[in-house]
Amino acid sequence: MFENIEWWVLVTLCVAAFGAGLIDAMVGGGGLIQIPALFGLLPSHGHATLLGTNKISSVVGTSFAAYRYAKAIQVPWNAVLPATLMALLGAYLGAYIVTQVSTEVLRLLLPVLLLGVAIYTFVRKDLGSVHAPKLGRSRERVFGGLVGLAIGLYDGFFGPGTGSFLMVAFVVLFGFDFLAATAGAKVVNIACNLASLAWFAPAGHVIVALGLLMAAFNLAGAKVGSGLAIRKGAGFVRKVLLAVVGLLILRTGYDSYGPYLGAWFG
Template sequence: MVDYLTLGVAAFAAGLVDAVVGGGGLIQIPAIFSVFNTTAPATLLGTNKMASVFGTAAAAVNYARRVRIAWSTAAPASMAALVFAFIGAYTVTKIPPDFLRSLLPLVLLAVAIYTFKRKDLGSIHAPLFTGVQEKAWAVAIGSLIGFYDGFFGPGTGSFLVFLFVRFFGFDFLSASAVAKIVNVACNIAALAWFGWSGHLIWQLGLTMAVCNVCGSLVGTKLALKHGSGFVRRLFLVVVSVLIVKTTYDAWIRW
């Protein structure tokens, strides 16, 4: 009972952060691994995805009700992410992601520095692409991040937010809304893989899902209330924590 309560609180906090800028895995994954430290990692990752997909979907629906979603970007990016996340999940069973583990802190550091230096980045919603060009960029980003999410995963939501701001000209709030939709596709693909292979603790996953949804609703409300400036600040905080966490994982623990 205590274990489920602990993970419920962690799932709520993860859902809140993830709804705004992504990065909920920073909270949820360490929590579930520490509580069930003798359970197979694949089963814990599958259970984590089960909880996350409901929270991310709830955030996506909430954003869609209040923010004008760029579906011409979100739809092709999501379809590409769905396919490539599944491919990435399959690939990781064949090739260990050691290279990405060591490279990730440097990529995140570059993202943080760029966002910090560009004070006006993501403050104005001014889409840069339309038509075929928009769809092509959406498919490219959906494929790249989808594969990354299935293959490795840390910081997927934050990467999506940054890319939609940097390459599409979205403000942080609109970018976060589109990122949630793409992230749902990634999570569904990964969940399909884990579910098919039997790596799920259904009762725990559903319990955490309820808490994750509650957290995501609170996070979405905060983002909508405080706007792009709030999302940008939280984005920098989450990316900074990701840099520390991934540096430890890549260069110290290993």
């Protein structure tokens, strides 16, 4: 059923899925935990299969988090719906493009982009503390579609930090507070995950039983994480965002520049 996966590996993957759901429900970045766990513990499986299995788990937790936010706060649907629709297209195209070209340039740029996000969020102490939309309804829809297309392409093509980029885009470009931005990011993330699954699943790049088992734990983590974010407010979410982006910088920086530094000093 689990393709001869040892029990301790299953337990570790379930713990990782819970942690991923917890973090992802608050600020995104759950892939920082779940994807390295899958790749590290199941090295004999293909990359596409592990990414597809990750998407099964992620889409369940993200869907629950989106539902929880929608019940508790007002989701800015005028911007979020166009972003969601265009993210479906963008993520599917991105998943196709990644099979055609190298991701090396984007891999090297990613830590720099994340560092910019961290510095901007840290310097702007009031960022996302007040919900003050600054675009008219028509411009919100247009900008929402553009943001969804761009970040959907990125998610399908590469992926790390998608939820964090979405949150910051909704806060900076649209004037949403962190809670509204998180709620919107969850909805758009669902579209990205579904579009990626539409590419991976028909090709058989999923371990269904493992994905569903991890999904149960990811959902449990999402329940705890969304509850914490809603209860503690935008200031708490900002602090968690800074912590997660910092970890993403370290992780992606090591992955991107580690081999070059090793070759240089070796």
